[in-house]
Amino acid sequence: MKITYLWIQRFGKLKDREIVLKDGINVIYGPNESGKSTLHSFIRGMLFGLPRYRGRASKTDPYTRYEPWERPADYAGSMNFEAGGKNFRIDRNFYKNDIRESLVCETDGEQLSLAQGDLEMLLGGISESVYDNTVSVGQLRSETDEGMVWELQNYMANYEGAGSGEVDVQEAVRRLKGKKKEWEARREKLEKKAALREELIENRIAYIRQEKGKLEKQLENIRMEREKQEEFLERLHREWEDTERLKRQKAQGQELKRQGEKQRETRRWKREQENLRNAGWQEEKLEQGKRRLIYMVSAVVGILAGIITFMTASGMEEAAALSWRVFVRILGCLLMAGGVFGIVFVFDMISHHRHEEEEQPQDESVRQEGSRKEKESRMEKESRAGEEYGQQDCIRAGLENAKEKLSCLRGREEELCQQIEEKSTEVQNLTENKEDLPSLTDEVHACDLEMKGLELAIETLGKLSENMRRRIGHRLQSRMESILDAVTEGKYNRIVIDENMKVYLWEWNRQVALYQLSRGTVEQVYFALRMTVSEILCEESLPVLLDDVFAMYDEKRLGQTLRWLAVRGGQIVIFTCHKREMQMLEQMGIPCNVIEM
């Protein structure tokens, strides 16, 4: 693209001014305040319009800055340029109440639309910010050296972002990471599901274990009962043997009595049966024994008390009243009589009871079960009484009863053991089920695959953009080096750009940071960088506008730079307030189009 003609109706201090620009180097010369920078702004305004800010900021916006003092309605102009072999004209009226703009292709008369971005297309897709950062080169604005270095550094960092092309890699990577998180969540859910399944089985196992525990407790009780029963049986057995021996001894001496005894035996056996059906009989025996003992004791105590009372009465002092003495004596007699009566009653009861026992065993049959001890004591008594046969029958029946009970207990014990064993098997089976749970590996694997895919995508993207940056960085570096080499006559021909886009120069064999360089050299690095970036970023070669760029250059480097610009070609517009550029170009025989403001 080349700007060929500018017409300024009114723009800042400029009015009704025509300027013709040519290919190659154009020098716009004028003293300070002559309108060079205004012209520079006019070109920018022609390309991108004049932005207006709102509110307080509007006082300093470019529109206000260049609004003509007189006849503001004439705030307008036009620019002719050539691009792609065709001629175009832009007309703009900036005046706020009458904003007009048009883009016409003069070659074929076609009306183009600025609003729809036709101009941008002609400029090779270059945006306002790229224009500001590349082809339109001014001096570094900073006053101080330090600030200037920082400004350059910042510019480099921004350039890095622009370098990766038209996709937002960071955003893409962020999305991929989000996707990966989604899959991670899904994987976690699966794991939870697996845990839940295990829990299902574990709960079941816990329940069965609990049941098993209950059964075990029951078993323990039964076992204890069984052992007691066994002991009891053992004792009965011994007793049985004792009576057996006794029986043998008696049998010899009692041959004669046998007939009678036999009758009694049957009777007794019957009674025993009854008794055993309800062993409470023994309880009754105990009660009666106790009662007898109490009667006996109280009778004896009565007699003793009677005697003591009587004795006391006889030993009483004369002084005591006669009636009192008589009373005590009568009391003693009564007590003794009571005691004697009691003893007689007890003996009578015993003999009566014994008789009853023999005759009416059924009467005692409806009683509670008795303790073994009582049974034993009764047996002893009975053996003393010489009734071995009856006792033996009783033992035999007891034995049978106990045996039956024992086998019942044993059966229950065995049953419980089996139940417990079943529970153990169940627990074991469930444990195996848990171990053999079809793992969710397939599903988890699928998640892993997606995640791996995403990881690879992220990695590849990272590498690619890094590569691309490095490649551009490399291009940038080598081009900058060649420019700097030309400008500094070979003094600096190596540049290092680190990963943070910090720039260092090599001088002989040492690395020099930007802040260690002279202001002029930093300006030259900046110039080289801008020139390079404009080459890389702008498809269409655009005119390079250099606004007072060379003020800090010495003669030698200025000469080198101008020579380099002449070789570079393309349209170059140098704004300057010095004559030395023109003189130097003339000296070097480089043709240039001089426009005096």
Next chain:
Amino acid sequence: MRFIHIADVHLGAVPDLGCPWSASREKEIWGTFQRVIGLVKKEKIELLLIAGDLFHRQPLVREVREVNYLFSTIPDTQVVWMAGNHDYMKKDSAYRRITWSSNVHGFFNRKPEEIYLPELKTWVYGFSYESREIRENPYEKVRPNGKPGYHILLAHGGDEKHIPIRKEDGAGFDYAALGHIHKHGVLVPDQMAYAGALEPLDKSHTGDHGLIYGKIEEGKTKIRFVPVACRSYLDADVLCDPSMTQLELEHKVKEEIDQRGRHNIYKIKLKGYRNPDMDFSTEALYGLGQVVEAEDSTLPYYDLEKLKRQQEGTLIGEYIRCFEGKLADKNNQVERKALFYGLRALMETEL
């Protein structure tokens, strides 16, 4: 003589634990076993062969009693069973602890034995597992005794850890009834066959499940597979195209399930291409029927060649180039995924 050969009933197994139908599946296994007994009774089958793994784990006494009860309802049928690797015969196995009905004959030891059934003039050869694994092959040495009558081998195994049975082990027998492999299969036509699991037990058990019905007449054996399982695991592949929406997919899946039977259990796999801008939600498919698995293996619909040409020199073009050559191999699934994920992210964020 007519016989029914079943194997791998796995009573007590709980398939698809965690799925809503799991509990009823557990009951259905018992149900199908009962149906087989009913069938035996109705058809007056003379011999019922059970080739191991009747139970999924060590049976409980009450469970064995139930089984014995069922056997007692077919007193005219001789039942011969063995324990497999799952219900292997422990010293205190419940199998040993009950009194079996008189028509039931089990192998109770690891040592090969012959059971003679005089009513059927039949010899059944076999043994039971006494451990989870048997790596050698004792069937090599089990040969028919040459006495007049039918000779049947009852065997369980077929892999490295569970008796590597070979085809030759069935030679000389009128029939070799095999168990352990859950998929029905015939090793030697009419001679040697796996009945397969009576009911499918997990999602890998696709295809029919049932029993083998056989007949030995004049020394000739004929067998036939009869499906009796109440449900099947079915693969349902759904072909997608880039225009398909989520709801359309759901309708399609539901239609497929309705058509092939709602009682069956499905493994859904999405195939073909999808719109690059969307992902199908497989979660939603689980609710459409008895779906045990739903996998999306569709590819986003990109014309990679065209895209590469269009994007030549850009990051997207470079990205495609990175994966070029790796996609031809179907095993490079990660690369495939990475390509499509990255491509989509880049296209979505293209300025």
